Amino acid sequence: MISGIGHIALRCSNLDESIRFYTEVLGLKKAFELRGDDGQLWLVYLQINKDVFIELFPHGKDRNEITSSTIGFTHLCLQVDDMEATLADLAKRGLEVGEPNMGKDGNWQFWIKDPDGNPIELMQIMPDSLQRKNSRF
Numbered sequence: 001m002i003s004g005i006g007h008i009a010l011r012c013s014n015l016d017e018s019i020r021f022y023t024e025v026l027g028l029k030k031a032f033e034l035r036g037d038d039g040q041l042w043l044v045y046l047q048i049n050k051d052v053f054i055e056l057f058p059h060g061k062d063r064n065e066i067t068s069s070t071i072g073f074t075h076l077c078l079q080v081d082d083m084e085a086t087l088a089d090l091a092k093r094g095l096e097v098g099e100p101n102m103g104k105d106g107n108w109q110f111w112i113k114d115p116d117g118n119p120i121e122l123m124q125i126m127p128d129s130l131q132r133k134n135s136r137f
Contacts, residue, residue, distance in 0.1 A: 007045075007053040008076050010118055015044065015058040017115040022046050022054060025093045026078070048078065060116075075119040083108040083124040105130040 012018040031047040106129035
């Protein structure tokens with residue numbers, strides 16, 4: 001049975017800049033890194049919560065075991081507890097922020113991009129949202 005999302009994996013054009021963005025700007029923690037049999041850095045794990053991670057792969061399109069496609073990933077959504085407080089914190093960390101929008105699903109949302117232009121949705125799930133009204137859990 002599926003119980004959640006374990007991780008999302010992103011290719012990075014500049015791994016150091018991506019790590020800085022996700023740790024210093026968004027406040028995630030670097031959990032660990034893995035190296036290939038050749039000793040080269042293969043990926044870096046960033047931790048969102050106890051069981052959810054983001055994998056950052058260096059070398060962008062140059063890694064042959066990761067293929068590029070025009071179909072697939074559209075955005076990463078990070079759930080926040082308090083949108084107003086989150087945006088204030090991100091502004092203090094140097095990210096340009098504005099006003100959040102109320103989505104058609106009844107949740108607050110705000111969009112940002114990582115250093116490679118990957119879209120990230122920040123979402124605060126509201127008690128009367130479609131997600132809560134239609135939850136099986």
